[in-house]
Amino acid sequence: MGPDAMHGGVVIMGKSKVKSRKSTVSLQVLLALSITAAPAFAQSDLSGTWAARNQQEQLIRGGSGPRVVDYTGVPLSDEGRAKALAWSPGEISMLERQCLGYAQPYMAVGPFGLKIWEETDPATGATIAWKIGAWEDRGTMTIWMDGRPHPSALAPHDHDGFTTGVWSGDRLSTFTTHMRAGYLRRNGAPLSDQATLTMHFLPHGNLLTIVAITEDPVYLSEPHIETKSYERDGSAMRPIGPPCVPGFEGASGEVPHFLPGKNPFVDELTKAYGVPADAVLGRAETLYPDYRKKMRGR
Amino acid sequence: MTRPHPARVGIVSALWVAMSLLAAAQRQQTPTPSARSVAPVDLTGYWVSVVSTEWRYRMMTPPKGDYEGIPLTPAARKIADTWDPARDTKAGEQCRAYGAPAIMHLPGRLHITWADDMTLRMEVDQGNQTRLFHFGLAAQFTTTSVSQQDRKTERTRTWQGESVADWQLTRPATGAGPPSAFPKSSSLKVVTSQLRPGYIRRNGVPYGENALLTEHFDVVPGTRGEQWLIVTTLLDDPQNLSQPLLRSVQFRKQPDGSGWDPTPCTAVW
Numbered sequence: 275m276g277p278d279a280m281h282g283g284v285v286i287m288g289k290s291k292v293k294s295r296k297s298t299v300s301l302q303v304l305l306a307l308s309i310t311a312a313p314a315f316a317q318s319d320l321s322g323t324w325a326a327r328n329q330q331e332q333l334i335r336g337g338s339g340p341r342v343v344d345y346t347g348v349p350l351s352d353e354g355r356a357k358a359l360a361w362s363p364g365e366i367s368m369l370e371r372q373c374l375g376y377a378q379p380y381m382a383v384g385p386f387g388l389k390i391w392e393e394t395d396p397a398t399g400a401t402i403a404w405k406i407g408a409w410e411d412r413g414t415m416t417i418w419m420d421g422r423p424h425p426s427a428l429a430p431h432d433h434d435g436f437t438t439g440v441w442s443g444d445r446l447s448t449f450t451t452h453m454r455a456g457y458l459r460r461n462g463a464p465l466s467d468q469a470t471l472t473m474h475f476l477p478h479g480n481l482l483t484i485v486a487i488t489e490d491p492v493y494l495s496e497p498h499i500e501t502k503s504y505e506r507d508g509s510a511m512r513p514i515g516p517p518c519v520p521g522f523e524g525a526s527g528e529v530p531h532f533l534p535g536k537n538p539f540v541d542e543l544t545k546a547y548g549v550p551a552d553a554v555l556g557r558a559e560t561l562y563p564d565y566r567k568k569m570r571g572r
Numbered sequence: 573m574t575r576p577h578p579a580r581v582g583i584v585s586a587l588w589v590a591m592s593l594l595a596a597a598q599r600q601q602t603p604t605p606s607a608r609s610v611a612p613v614d615l616t617g618y619w620v621s622v623v624s625t626e627w628r629y630r631m632m633t634p635p636k637g638d639y640e641g642i643p644l645t646p647a648a649r650k651i652a653d654t655w656d657p658a659r660d661t662k663a664g665e666q667c668r669a670y671g672a673p674a675i676m677h678l679p680g681r682l683h684i685t686w687a688d689d690m691t692l693r694m695e696v697d698q699g700n701q702t703r704l705f706h707f708g709l710a711a712q713f714t715t716t717s718v719s720q721q722d723r724k725t726e727r728t729r730t731w732q733g734e735s736v737a738d739w740q741l742t743r744p745a746t747g748a749g750p751p752s753a754f755p756k757s758s759s760l761k762v763v764t765s766q767l768r769p770g771y772i773r774r775n776g777v778p779y780g781e782n783a784l785l786t787e788h789f790d791v792v793p794g795t796r797g798e799q800w801l802i803v804t805t806l807l808d809d810p811q812n813l814s815q816p817l818l819r820s821v822q823f824r825k826q827p828d829g830s831g832w833d834p835t836p837c838t839a840v841w
Contacts (some may be wrong), residue, residue: 327815327818328641329641329642329643329817329818330625330626330641330818330819330820331625331641332640333640333641346627346628347623347624348624349624443758445790447792447793470795472794474790474792474802476759476788476792476802476804478761478788481818483788483790483802483804483820485800485822487795487800489795497794497796499622499624499794499800499822501625501802501804501820501821502820503804503818503819503820505818547628547632547634548632549627549628549632553627553631560623560627560631561622561623561624561627562620562621562622562679563620563621563623563680563681563831563833564831564833565679566631566679566841570841
């Protein structure tokens with residue numbers, strides 16, 4: 275069956291010279307499938323510009339960013355919570371800490387769209403990698419598709435990390451390691467250098483949903499999952515790089531921080547909206563519906 | 573150019589007619605596969621929502637006037653500003669925040685089963701709601717023909733509306749094959765119309781009766797052997813939204829129905 279046969283069972287039925295009962299039955303199956311399904315082809319073309327609508331979680335993903343202490347939805351471990359509460363907004367004025375908030379998970383929690391393209395082997399045409407362009411703060415994600423292994427555990431970590439990918443039908447699934455320690459959310463909710471990121475790219479016509487699952491044995495008590503949807507945009511979006519170039523912002527050299535129990539923003543969300551402290555502080559139980567019963571019992 | 577021998581033409585024609593009759597006969601003998609039998613992904617079972625985004629809007633009732641992120645039209649904003657949960661309760665409208673455009677975003681559990689070979693049933697414990705996804709109706713109820721259908725028939729509008737389902741199958745890049753050979757990465761597309769007007773957000777952010785909800789249901793593997801149901805929703809409601817509302821949520825698969833907690837609708841939490 276040649277490539278033309280892939281363009282729908284109906285066409286196949288109309289043109290074929292059926293030679294056997296077996297082939298007739300299989301064609302009928304294809305015809306039936308064409309009735310009940312909209313066929314797509316494996317290994318979708320993700321290339322192009324995908325616009326972020328940012329209609330969901332707008333304050334945290336776009337706009338002014340999250341409140342200083344708002345870890346709702348992030349299952350922090352006790353260590354993660356302690357580190358997060360020690361974070362002061364002044365920390366991002368320091369040259370060496372300005373870029374900590376923009377590791378690869380930022381793709382799912384930041385405000386920007388995606389520009390995706392494919393890099394191919396000039397000799398064979400085979401896909402070597404998919405690239406998701408940098409945007410202002412976040413580094414380029416290079417998704418290696420050529421089967422190369424991840425570096426050794428002792429290899430250096432950097433802003434971009436190391437990512438490999440594999441297709442499963444029309445979906446691309448990726449795995450990122452070797453990220454530098456930073457923030458999971460732009461308010462100091464931490465990410466250790468032991469964290470890994472698993473992503474799934476789910477194309478639906480002109481929509482693309484990414485699923486980002488962050489594992490962090492140091493600062494998370496369970497995997498943190500975020501999803502974000504994009505819409506294909508016909509207008510070109512230039513990748514901007516290099517990502518996050520630190521600049522002097524007048525920091526004096528000391529590390530701005532809050533000592534344990536001294537964070538003045540710890541109850542800000544509770545006072546403003548009545549959000550329970552357990553939820554503000556990112557306790558895992560607050561992510562589940564059962565927590566509402568506990569809230570009702572208060 | 574030589575003319576084909578008349579006898580040869582006759583034989584070929586006879587063979588062609590015979591093969592056509594054979595194919596037609598087998599079409600009659602071979603029933604159209606049901607949506608259930610060709611399902612490329614198993615959505616059935618219990619799923620629990622994991623509220624990692626928009627916690628304050630989903631786990632609590634936000635204050636009146638908090639419409640962050642939702643591209644409301646000025647007219648819709650005026651409607652939202654008049655939100656009165658006590659009035660809704662008195663009017664028996666306490667399920668306004670449990671309609672199809674909102675219910676996937678509520679913290680709760682889903683129980684998905686096959687109602688029959690062409691209907692997928694989704695029960696939602698929050699609000700005791702049931703959604704029915706009908707397969708095989710796509711030709712009748714495409715997104716472009718919904719309004720025409722609405723004009724033709726006076727059907728009752730409901731919180732969950734009428735949902736037309738369609739498997740979005742992925743075929744291998746080279747060579748076609750039977751369903752069993754297709755990668756198990758395909759998804760379910762559901763288009764819902766005939767909605768009773770309700771709320772996108774619990775604090776009275778409205779959607780109207782002409783809203784059209786398009787959803788994509790995907791199952792992806794997690795990092796610890798678990799499965800995740802990812803629901804991408806696009807709500808088109810020009811009456812109330814200046815642009816379609818694009819969101820996504822996730823549910824984790826449960827081994828059983830533990831935690832299943834059917835609760836009635838309430839106008840405010």
